Structure formats: C-alpha cells, structure tokens
Amino acid sequence: MSDVLELVDVSVVRDGRALVDQVSWSVAEGERWVILGPNGAGKTTLLNIASSYLFPTSGTVQILGEKMGGVDVFELRPRIGIAGVALAEKLPRSQTVLETVLTAAYGMTAHWQESYEQVDEDRARAFLDRLGMSDYLDRRFGTLSEGERKRTLIARAMMTDPELLLLDEPAAGLDLGGREDLVRRLGRLARDPIAPSMVMVTHHVEEIAPGFTHVLMIRQGKVVAAGPMETELSSRNLSLCFGLPLVVERRGDRWTANGLPLK
Numbered sequence: 001m002s003d004v005l006e007l008v009d010v011s012v013v014r015d016g017r018a019l020v021d022q023v024s025w026s027v028a029e030g031e032r033w034v035i036l037g038p039n040g041a042g043k044t045t046l047l048n049i050a051s052s053y054l055f056p057t058s059g060t061v062q063i064l065g066e067k068m069g070g071v072d073v074f075e076l077r078p079r080i081g082i083a084g085v086a087l088a089e090k091l092p093r094s095q096t097v098l099e100t101v102l103t104a105a106y107g108m109t110a111h112w113q114e115s116y117e118q119v120d121e122d123r124a125r126a127f128l129d130r131l132g133m134s135d136y137l138d139r140r141f142g143t144l145s146e147g148e149r150k151r152t153l154i155a156r157a158m159m160t161d162p163e164l165l166l167l168d169e170p171a172a173g174l175d176l177g178g179r180e181d182l183v184r185r186l187g188r189l190a191r192d193p194i195a196p197s198m199v200m201v202t203h204h205v206e207e208i209a210p211g212f213t214h215v216l217m218i219r220q221g222k223v224v225a226a227g228p229m230e231t232e233l234s235s236r237n238l239s240l241c242f243g244l245p246l247v248v249e250r251r252g253d254r255w256t257a258n259g260l261p262l263k
C-alpha cells in the first residue's frame with residue numbers, strides 16, 4: 001500500500017514554541033485515522049500541514065506521493081477534500097446548499113455566473129442525499145443549523161473526488177441526535193472501500209465512527225501514541241494524552257471514555 005501522507009520529524013515553531021514537535025506519522029492508502037488530543041495540542045496545525053496549507057519549520061512532508069516544497073500545491077489541492085470551520089467561514093452565507101457543494105467542483109468558494117455541467121449537479125445532489133441534505137438544496141448556507149452545515153461541508157469536500165479527506169471536528173457543536181446521525185453517516189463512508197483515505201480531528205472518543213482504523217494521539221505538539229485503534233486507544237494512552245486518569249471502553253463498534261472519580 002502506498003503512503004497517502006508521510007511526515008518525518010516535522011516541527012512547526014512559532015514565537016520560539018513548537019506547536020508541532022518532531023512528529024513522524026504515515027497514513028497508508030485506505031486507512032481512516034482519528035487525531036485525538038486536548039485543546040491546543042496541535043491537531044489543527046497537523047491537519048493544515050496534511051492539507052498543504054502550512055509548510056513546516058523543519059522535517060519533510062509528502063502528500064499523495066508529492067514532496068512538499070517541490071510540487072505545485074495548486075495541482076495537489078483538488079486531490080484533498082477538507083471540511084472544517086476555517087473553510088465554512090469563507091463560504092458565502094447567501095449561497096444555496098446546492099451551490100455551496102457545486103462550487104467545489106470548480107475550485108471556488110463563491111457562485112459565479114458560469115454554467116455548471118449537469119453531471120456535476122447530479123454528483124452534488126447525490127452527495128447531499130447521502131448526507132441527508134436532499135430537503136435543503138435551495139436553503140441558504142447561512143441559515144443552516146450547525147449539524148446541517150457540517151453535513152453540507154462533508155458533501156462539498158467529496159465533490160472533487162478526493163484521494164484524501166480531512167475532517168476537522170465534524171461533530172463539534174452538535175446535539176446528541178445530530179452527533180449520532182453524523183457518526184452513522186461517517187461510519188458508512190469510512191467502511192466504503194472506494195471512499196478516500198480519511199483523517200478526522202476530534203476531542204471525543206464518542207465521535208469515532210465505526211470503520212475508523214487508526215488513531216494518533218497528540219499532546220503539546222508531541223505524539224503520545226499512533227497506530228491501530230485496537231492497540232493504541234487504551235486507557236493508559238488516553239490518560240497520558242489528556243493529562244488525567246481516564247478509562248476507555250469499547251462497546252460493540254463504539255468507544256466511550258470516563259474520568260476516574262476524585263479521591
């Protein structure tokens with residue numbers, strides 16, 4: 001299997017502080033990774049590196065077989081799907097849900113007057129349908145609830161048929177029903193053998209959808225653990241990662257974590 005992502009000794013230093021500290025990590029084709037870690041651990045910074053938007057201070061980065069520094073990132077970026085808050089803020093609020101997804105096929109955030117191909121519109125409708133957004137096609141993006149917005153962004157990220165899909169906290173801000181709905185949909189995507197390789201950032205093990213295969217835990221920019229979910233998502237590693245005693249349990253194909261009571 002070829003590597004979708006390979007980071008070797010990667011550091012990002014700002015104001016003399018390492019936000020990401022000598023991280024080595026590789027994602028092989030078909031793997032579905034979760035990045036777990038507390039606030040400020042460096043998760044989004046890692047995702048920004050993986051999406052080619054951030055060039056590290058030191059170390060080497062290879063994305064989809066292309067070495068950063070020696071490749072035209074504008075050719076690489078359409079091969080990477082990104083769904084996250086930073087992108088959501090750039091999308092016009094007055095654009096419809098269908099337009100929001102459709103513009104991704106043309107590498108744009110805004111709707112211009114060009115005519116879209118029917119085939120692209122059909123694809124946009126199909127992705128929105130898979131994410132339960134068929135009833136919202138003509139709704140303005142700015143009027144969507146948090147959950148509806150998150151599902152639209154994932155449909156949008158799929159539009160370019162990416163080889164790597166990056167999801168930044170897709171379940172943040174969702175209520176219990178919204179989270180469970182999203183986890184089910186992400187689970188379906190994660191288990192789809194023709195779906196892209198995936199990396200999802202989250203703070204909560206409850207948000208890990210079935211079908212995710214690997215976990216990278218990060219604390220203060222350093223990797224605490226990285227590898228298959230079954231071996232690495234342990235109480236010990238999670239406690240080290242979040243800095244307090246935690247017990248992680250697997251129930252069926254889902255995970256939960258609880259803090260131990262104070263003595």
Ligand SMILES: Nc1ncnc2c1ncn2[C@@H]1O[C@H](COP(=O)(O)OP(=O)(O)OP(=O)(O)O)[C@@H](O)[C@H]1O
Binds near residue numbers: 038040203
């Ligand atoms: N441009 C910058 N200059 C200085 N510090 C920065 C910069 N960007 C991010 N940081 C800091 O780097 C650290 C890691 O940030 P990052 O956003 O990667 O964390 P995170 O794990 O995604 O956090 P959260 O879970 O809160 O979203 C934080 O302490 C943040 O304040």
